[in-house]
Amino acid sequence: MSFKKVSVIGLGYxxxxxxxxxxxxxxxxxxxxxxxTAVDTINAGKIHIVEPDLDIVxxxxxxxxxxxxxxxxxxxxxxxxxxxxxxxxxxxGSHKPNLSYIEAAATAIAPVLEKGNIVILESTSPxxxxxxxxxxxxxxxxxxxxxxxKGDSAxxxxxxxxxxxxxxxxxxxxxxxxxxxxxxxxACSERAVELYKTFVxxxxxxxNARTAEMAKLTENSFRDVNIAFANELSVICxxxxxxVWELVKLANRHPxxxxxxxxxxxxGHCIAVDPWFIVDSCPEEANIIRQxxxxxxxxxxYVIDQIIKAADQFKRPVIACLxxxxxxxxxxxxxxxxxxxxxxxxxxxxxxxxxxxPNVQVIPESLIQAGVEQVILESALDVxxxxxxxxxxxxxxxxxxxQLAAKVVIDTRGIV
Ligand code: SAJ
Numbered sequence: 001m002s003f004k005k006v007s008v009i010g011l012g013y014x015x016x017x018x019x020x021x022x023x024x025x026x027x028x029x030x031x032x033x034x035x036x037t038a039v040d041t042i043n044a045g046k047i048h049i050v051e052p053d054l055d056i057v058x059x060x061x062x063x064x065x066x067x068x069x070x071x072x073x074x075x076x077x078x079x080x081x082x083x084x085x086x087x088x089x090x091x092x093g094s095h096k097p098n099l100s101y102i103e104a105a106a107t108a109i110a111p112v113l114e115k116g117n118i119v120i121l122e123s124t125s126p127x128x129x130x131x132x133x134x135x136x137x138x139x140x141x142x143x144x145x146x147x148x149x150k151g152d153s154a155x156x157x158x159x160x161x162x163x164x165x166x167x168x169x170x171x172x173x174x175x176x177x178x179x180x181x182x183x184x185x186x187a188c189s190e191r192a193v194e195l196y197k198t199f200v201x202x203x204x205x206x207x208n209a210r211t212a213e214m215a216k217l218t219e220n221s222f223r224d225v226n227i228a229f230a231n232e233l234s235v236i237c238x239x240x241x242x243x244v245w246e247l248v249k250l251a252n253r254h255p256x257x258x259x260x261x262x263x264x265x266x267x268g269h270c271i272a273v274d275p276w277f278i279v280d281s282c283p284e285e286a287n288i289i290r291q292x293x294x295x296x297x298x299x300x301x302y303v304i305d306q307i308i309k310a311a312d313q314f315k316r317p318v319i320a321c322l323x324x325x326x327x328x329x330x331x332x333x334x335x336x337x338x339x340x341x342x343x344x345x346x347x348x349x350x351x352x353x354x355x356x357x358p359n360v361q362v363i364p365e366s367l368i369q370a371g372v373e374q375v376i377l378e379s380a381l382d383v384x385x386x387x388x389x390x391x392x393x394x395x396x397x398x399x400x401x402x403q404l405a406a407k408v409v410i411d412t413r414g415i416v
Pocket of ligand 1 (some may be wrong): 124163164165166167218220223229259261262263264265266267268269270271326327328
């Protein structure tokens with residue numbers, strides 16, 4: 001095997017499954033994370049995130065000794081960086097990318113880099129970040145040469161290979177998805193392809209680093225724009241008294257139309273973030289992309305208005321909110337429009353707020369403090385007079401429709 005030892009920097013939603021899959025292919029994998037608890041959990045053969053089947057793979061590769069977690073990087077042939085790239089939101093509406101985690105990763109691995117190594121950036125990044133990463137590494141290691149200085153013959157190879165897996169399907173998609181591989185030179189791309197070929201069944205397609213960065217941002221922006229279109233349609237349809245779900249279904253019967261689903265807003269750490277990187281790079285040009293972000297970010301407030309109007313019909317309204325996660329059948333509440341809506345409702349004092357979230361044991365403390373009560377679906381359907389469907393979890397899709405008939409239902413996901 002041409003790769004014996006691989007290091008993965010950042011053991012989160014992308015890094016840990018990637019490290020585990022590489023280890024399951026027989027490589028010695030060193031996972032590095034600044035979070036000591038995460039490191040200890042992984043070394044105990046357990047996981048600190050939720051992803052189907054990941055616990056089984058991690059347990060197995062830790063027990064064979066192929067995966068080891070640590071807080072301090074050590075020498076390896078490959079360094080894959082999978083750290084977060086959030087943004088700094090400011091009051092003037094700007095969203096500046098926060099590359100501090102990538103810079104910290106560069107600082108951490110620079111001392112252990114050796115001639116012949118390849119550094120691969122997997123984190124979703126604004127255009128130009130791979131070049132910045134190479135510049136940070138070169139500044140820290142003047143004794144080594146980098147592709148921006150020596151092209152194909154550089155001591156260290158650098159490439160961007162954006163992750164594209166869907167939470168909930170990470171282990172399948174890591175293997176089955178095509179990969180876009182943007183090396184800073186041909187030699188960088190070819191070496192990166194060799195690595196990905198060890199576990200990817202999809203195609204590995206070579207481009208340059210800037211195009212690879214933009215490809216990832218484009219994929220998520222495409223989805224954001226399409227969802228914004230659907231969300232705008234849903235508001236238009238409410239005004240025109242048309243069922244938006246029926247409308248989208250009908251329009252999608254056209255062979256060249258494929259509209260996504262409206263919802264309560266767009267959550268998660270990817271689609272609601274990445275388009276801002278394009279807007280920040282090209283503020284004058286990225287108009288549709290910016291507007292899509294604004295449209296999707298405004299949708300939770302539209303839903304809140306609908307709920308206030310519905311609650312107004314009752315003397316003592318009891319409002320049951322179905323779902324808190326950012327999308328169906330996961331337990332991830334981060335950046336969730338559903339959670340945002342429930343939080344805002346709780347402080348509006350418009351009635352009793354119940355929350356149903358079958359995927360979490362206990363709802364966040366801030367909701368409990370604000371008087372939100374966690375109940376099971378059956379109790380919510382029993383006692384509430386307003387039912388708000390915020391997430392299309394399977395449990396809600398299976399709910400007894402006759403129980404809903406007597407209620408005011410606000411269905412943001414079109415399941416009723
Ligand atoms: N949503 C809608 N309507 C839809 C589809 C989604 O309102 O028709 C909402 C969801 O409810 C959720 C948000 O959008 O709040 C995002 O969910 P998602 O399932 O579309 O995507 P993510 O954020 O879980 O994962 C995306 C994926 N990107 C694409 O599908 C282009 C995934 O492949 C990426 O790897 C991931 O972002 C990432 O890490 O960037």
